[in-house]
Amino acid sequence: MAEYLLPDTLAEAGEMMAAHGRSLAIMAGGTSAMRCGTCRGRRGRGIACIECAGPRLVSVPNSAYVMGIQRLGLDRLEADNGVLNIGAGVTMRNLAASDMPAALCQAARRVGGPALRNMATVGGNIFARQPYGTVAAMLLAMDAVPVFTGPDGSREVALAEFYTSGAIAAGLLTHIECPHPQGRLVFVKCARQRFAGPTVITVAVRIELETGGKVAAARIALGGAGETPLRAEAAEQLLIGEKLEAPAIEAAAAAAKAACAPADDPVASAWYRRRMVGVYVARALEQAGEGEAP
Amino acid sequence: MTAKRVSLTVNGRGENIAADGLTTLQQVLREALDYNSVKDGCTQGSCGACSVLVDGELRIACLLPAGGLQGAEVTTLEGLNARNSTSVIQQSFVEHSAAQCGFCTSGMIVSAQALLDENPAPSRDEIMEAISGNMCRCTGYLPIVEAVASAARKLAKGDGA
Ligand SMILES: Cc1cc2nc3c(=O)[nH]c(=O)nc-3n(C[C@H](O)[C@H](O)[C@H](O)COP(=O)(O)OP(=O)(O)OC[C@H]3O[C@@H](n4cnc5c(N)ncnc54)[C@H](O)[C@@H]3O)c2cc1C
Ligand code: FES
Numbered sequence A: 001m002a003e004y005l006l007p008d009t010l011a012e013a014g015e016m017m018a019a020h021g022r023s024l025a026i027m028a029g030g031t032s033a034m035r036c037g038t039c040r041g042r043r044g045r046g047i048a049c050i051e052c053a054g055p056r057l058v059s060v061p062n063s064a065y066v067m068g069i070q071r072l073g074l075d076r077l078e079a080d081n082g083v084l085n086i087g088a089g090v091t092m093r094n095l096a097a098s099d100m101p102a103a104l105c106q107a108a109r110r111v112g113g114p115a116l117r118n119m120a121t122v123g124g125n126i127f128a129r130q131p132y133g134t135v136a137a138m139l140l141a142m143d144a145v146p147v148f149t150g151p152d153g154s155r156e157v158a159l160a161e162f163y164t165s166g167a168i169a170a171g172l173l174t175h176i177e178c179p180h181p182q183g184r185l186v187f188v189k190c191a192r193q194r195f196a197g198p199t200v201i202t203v204a205v206r207i208e209l210e211t212g213g214k215v216a217a218a219r220i221a222l223g224g225a226g227e228t229p230l231r232a233e234a235a236e237q238l239l240i241g242e243k244l245e246a247p248a249i250e251a252a253a254a255a256a257k258a259a260c261a262p263a264d265d266p267v268a269s270a271w272y273r274r275r276m277v278g279v280y281v282a283r284a285l286e287q288a289g290e291g292e293a294p
Numbered sequence B: 001m002t003a004k005r006v007s008l009t010v011n012g013r014g015e016n017i018a019a020d021g022l023t024t025l026q027q028v029l030r031e032a033l034d035y036n037s038v039k040d041g042c043t044q045g046s047c048g049a050c051s052v053l054v055d056g057e058l059r060i061a062c063l064l065p066a067g068g069l070q071g072a073e074v075t076t077l078e079g080l081n082a083r084n085s086t087s088v089i090q091q092s093f094v095e096h097s098a099a100q101c102g103f104c105t106s107g108m109i110v111s112a113q114a115l116l117d118e119n120p121a122p123s124r125d126e127i128m129e130a131i132s133g134n135m136c137r138c139t140g141y142l143p144i145v146e147a148v149a150s151a152a153r154k155l156a157k158g159d160g161a
C-alpha cells in the first residue's frame, strides 16, 4: 500500500519528488486517482471503468508514495495585470462560485454533484480521462498555460501543446495562467441529465469579432472527443473572416465532427459522440453570435 | 512503512484512528468506528451513499484518504440525528415515501442537510442539484425532492432548528 505524504511547503514537496522520483505519484482531490485504489476489479468482471479503460493509467494506487497537495496553498484564484491565475488545488466548488469568466464558472458547475465539486480540483481536471476534462476543455479554448514545478525548476507549456505532446506532467502542476479572455466565451455540455449527468461531450468556444461582425479569432475546444481535450483547428480556420451565421457555423460544425476521434464507453458510443460534436459546436457558435455585433 | 495515526472528531467525539496509506474515511467510519449509516455502494464516488460532512462540507467518504484528516470534524448521519432539523427531514421522508429499500437514504439526508444549512429556502432545481450526486434505484427521485421541499417549508415555519 502506498505511503501518503502531505508536504506543507513547495520546498518540502520538491524534496519528496527528488527523493522518490518515479515511485511518487501526485494526488489532489483524489476523485479520479482514488477510484483505482478502491476499484474492485470491475474490469476483471468485464465492466471497463473509465479510469482504467483509458490509454494512460492513473498511477496513484500502484505507486510506493502518494503526495497530497492540499497543504501547499495552491488554492488561490487571482486576476491581475490581465492574467488569470488559477491554483491547481482550487476546487470546482470554489471556481464555480468565483468571479472568473462566467463560462469557466459554468464549466466547473457541470462537474459531478456537489460533494464531488467540494473535492475535485482544476489541476486534477487537466489530467482527467476522457470524456472528463470538462473544465480543461474550457481552459483550452482560453489559451491557458499550465505551470509545473519539478526538480529542474519551473516549466510552462501551453495547454494545447501539452495535450498534443502526450499530456505528460512535468512534475507538480502549481497553477494555470491564462490571458484575460478577449471576446465571447461559451461553454456547453452534452449529458443525459441536467445535474451531475455523465459527460457525453463538452464544447468550449472563444470568439473574437471585429467591427462588422466578422470573426477575427476563434478557439473551439472539445472534451470527450479524443484521447485528451482537443482543439478543432480546421473548424476554427473556417470561421476566420466570416460572419457567425448559418453557412459558416454549419461548415465549422461539420469540420469539427469530421476531425474528432471520440471513444465508446458505457455512457455513449463513438458514433453518438461524433454526432453530438456537430450539434453542440453549432449550438455554441450560435450562442457566441447572439447579441449586437461590435 | 510506519503505522500512521490520525486524531479527528467524529460526531462530536474525539477519535484516534489508524490511517495507513490510502485507507479511506469510509473504511475507518464503517470498519473501525461502526458508523454504518455510511453505506458502501460503489467505492467509486458514483453513488453518494457514503456522503458525510467534513468540517461542515459535503464529501464522498470512499474517495477521501483518512490520513489527511488530522484535526478534522467529521459528521455522519448518526451525528446529524441529534439535530432537530435532521429529524424534520427524516419525518418528511417518511411522509412522502422517499425511502423504499433505504440504501440511499442516509446519503440523501446528509446531502439534504448540507443543502438546507446553506440555503434554507431552496428551489426545486436547487434541490435536484443538491441530491444529484446521490443515486436512488427505487423511488425515481420525485418523492425525495418533495420530501426535502416539504422539510424546508416546515423548518421555515419554525417546526425545527
Ligand atoms: C462521480 C464522478 C463524476 C465525475 N464527473 C466529472 C465531470 O462531469 N467532468 C469532469 O471533468 N470530471 C468528472 N469526474 C472526474 C474527476 O472528478 C475530475 O476530473 C476532477 O477534476 C479530478 O480532480 P482531482 O483533484 O480529484 O484529481 P486527482 O484524482 O487527485 O488526480 C487526477 C490525476 O491528476 C494528477 N494530478 C492532480 N493534481 C496534480 C498536480 N497538481 N500536479 C500534477 N499532477 C496532478 C494525479 O496524479 C492523477 O493522475 C467525475 C468523477 C466522479 C467520481
Ligand atoms: S460508496 Fe462512496 S460514492 Fe458510492
Ligand code: FES
Pocket (backbone or CB within 6 Å): B098, B099, B100, B101, B102, B103, B104, B105, B135, B136, B137, B138, B139
Ligand atoms: S430507496 Fe432504494 S436506493 Fe433509494
